[in-house]
Amino acid sequence: MTYPDTELLINGHWVAGSGKRTLDVTDPATSTVIGRVSVAEESQLEEAIAAAHAAFNGWRCISVLERSARLRQAAYLLRQRSDQIGWLLTREQGKPLNEAKAEIATSADILEWFAEEARRTYGRVVPARDPYVRQTVLKEPIGPVAAFTPWNFPLSQAARKIGAALAAGCTMVLKPAEETPASTAALVRSLQDAGLPSGVLNLVYGIPADISSYLIAHPAIRKVSFTGSVPVGKQLAALAGLHMKPATMELGGHAPVLVFADSDIRSAAALMARSKFRNAGQVCVSPTRFLVEAPVMEEFREAFVAESSRINVGSGLEESSDMGPLISSRRLEAVEGLVTDARDNGATVDFGGKRLGNAGNFYAPTVLSNVNRDMRIMNEEPFGPVAILVPFTSLDEAMAEANRLPFGLASYAFTQSASTIAALEKRMEAGMLTINHLGLALPETPFGGVKDSGHGSEGGAEAIEAYLTTKFVSERHAPQA
Numbered sequence: 001m002t003y004p005d006t007e008l009l010i011n012g013h014w015v016a017g018s019g020k021r022t023l024d025v026t027d028p029a030t031s032t033v034i035g036r037v038s039v040a041e042e043s044q045l046e047e048a049i050a051a052a053h054a055a056f057n058g059w060r061c062i063s064v065l066e067r068s069a070r071l072r073q074a075a076y077l078l079r080q081r082s083d084q085i086g087w088l089l090t091r092e093q094g095k096p097l098n099e100a101k102a103e104i105a106t107s108a109d110i111l112e113w114f115a116e117e118a119r120r121t122y123g124r125v126v127p128a129r130d131p132y133v134r135q136t137v138l139k140e141p142i143g144p145v146a147a148f149t150p151w152n153f154p155l156s157q158a159a160r161k162i163g164a165a166l167a168a169g170c171t172m173v174l175k176p177a178e179e180t181p182a183s184t185a186a187l188v189r190s191l192q193d194a195g196l197p198s199g200v201l202n203l204v205y206g207i208p209a210d211i212s213s214y215l216i217a218h219p220a221i222r223k224v225s226f227t228g229s230v231p232v233g234k235q236l237a238a239l240a241g242l243h244m245k246p247a248t249m250e251l252g253g254h255a256p257v258l259v260f261a262d263s264d265i266r267s268a269a270a271l272m273a274r275s276k277f278r279n280a281g282q283v284c285v286s287p288t289r290f291l292v293e294a295p296v297m298e299e300f301r302e303a304f305v306a307e308s309s310r311i312n313v314g315s316g317l318e319e320s321s322d323m324g325p326l327i328s329s330r331r332l333e334a335v336e337g338l339v340t341d342a343r344d345n346g347a348t349v350d351f352g353g354k355r356l357g358n359a360g361n362f363y364a365p366t367v368l369s370n371v372n373r374d375m376r377i378m379n380e381e382p383f384g385p386v387a388i389l390v391p392f393t394s395l396d397e398a399m400a401e402a403n404r405l406p407f408g409l410a411s412y413a414f415t416q417s418a419s420t421i422a423a424l425e426k427r428m429e430a431g432m433l434t435i436n437h438l439g440l441a442l443p444e445t446p447f448g449g450v451k452d453s454g455h456g457s458e459g460g461a462e463a464i465e466a467y468l469t470t471k472f473v474s475e476r477h478a479p480q481a
């Protein structure tokens, strides 16, 4: 297979950037340039918005069964193309092939969920005070959407936004990450091949800040959705606010994992180590701060390090690899900087803590302990393969640490105590909490954060709600003579 250059999709046509500018795409496993992605000029952004605007009336008015059918067909095509798209995803993103194929399966699952949910965008009738009045609440698609998706899950993050928006009857201009353009383009092509009308979904790439400032400010765009870092999310949410546009923001996290002495320590450690190093830790819900009840800390540490040492790091294209490289040299340096800061300030490296190999962006699965709250790693999202072990002696102490940071995305806990579970449910400041297993990120369950981790949900019935507006109609008819 050869890695393709990626073009833009504007009003149903695949086109190069009109200014002939391109950006390089780099293989993170070898640091070599493998292809190029077109840069959209401003006139092409205008064309993409015009196409989404023109297509909106047709798409919102066709039968909901037709919208469902297109999404379902796209899911079918994605599954059929799993080998080919999986290879593209691994090549440009670095994750092991089995993770790439799992992401494609998840994306198909997401599109199917929204295909079904499209049929349930119910309004309601409110009983009126006056017997001659009928009060109706209507749900309507909000309009053309500007969506921005990241490089860590180039398919599934895009599928969440596309699925919800298109199911609701919205159209979209999508700007995925320039680091991983071909796999998102393959998802978009599957939707196009599934019979999506021209203009319903447009795909642009380029200079992120130029595109987002143009799209968000444009009067034809009615809704903004972004997945990425907290600083960029705050900028885009501010811009959306300036133009009075609702925004869904799915941002970073620094997920706490509370491990109580009454749980099965060894199996919790093994499960969480595998979860930590999935996609080399470049996951917004990645478990990061492992708060472990002091008497079982040594048992947990030993089991966690043992599992970490079994993680085979290598090119995602090798079947033996459990973990691939980081996306870029910039991310590699960022992770290295956080670990160096911790080590220089007295942290113990229980495992890893170094780059691997002479090419590519490989970093070892890393376990740190003896950390303190002044270290950067305890405050900044590592977005890499680093686990931090912190002992606690009481529920209150664990809760204080879990809720200390401005983030509030995912959280995890292991305990057999019903009263501890009740306390966690009540006191955890997070959009998601999973207890005694990995239960997050299903298409049918809410997915989103609180505090600096953003607002809005990208899963469950809440996800489609974000693309709908509410119209209230009150109608009085004259009493019959």
Ligand code: NAD
Pocket: 148, 149, 150, 151, 152, 176, 177, 178, 208, 209, 210, 212, 213, 227, 228, 229, 230, 232, 235, 236, 250, 251, 252, 253, 283, 284, 330, 331, 381, 382, 383
């Ligand atoms: P970054 O902030 O430079 O970029 C993150 C993403 O935002 C990229 O896809 C980029 O193309 C996009 N982006 C950047 N500036 C933008 C702008 N002005 N307008 C529109 N899009 C813009 O960071 P990075 O080094 O690429 O990634 C690291 C950080 O990003 C991590 O710390 C993590 O918090 C965050 N991130 C989060 C997720 C997530 O799933 N929530 C995914 C990827 C990255």
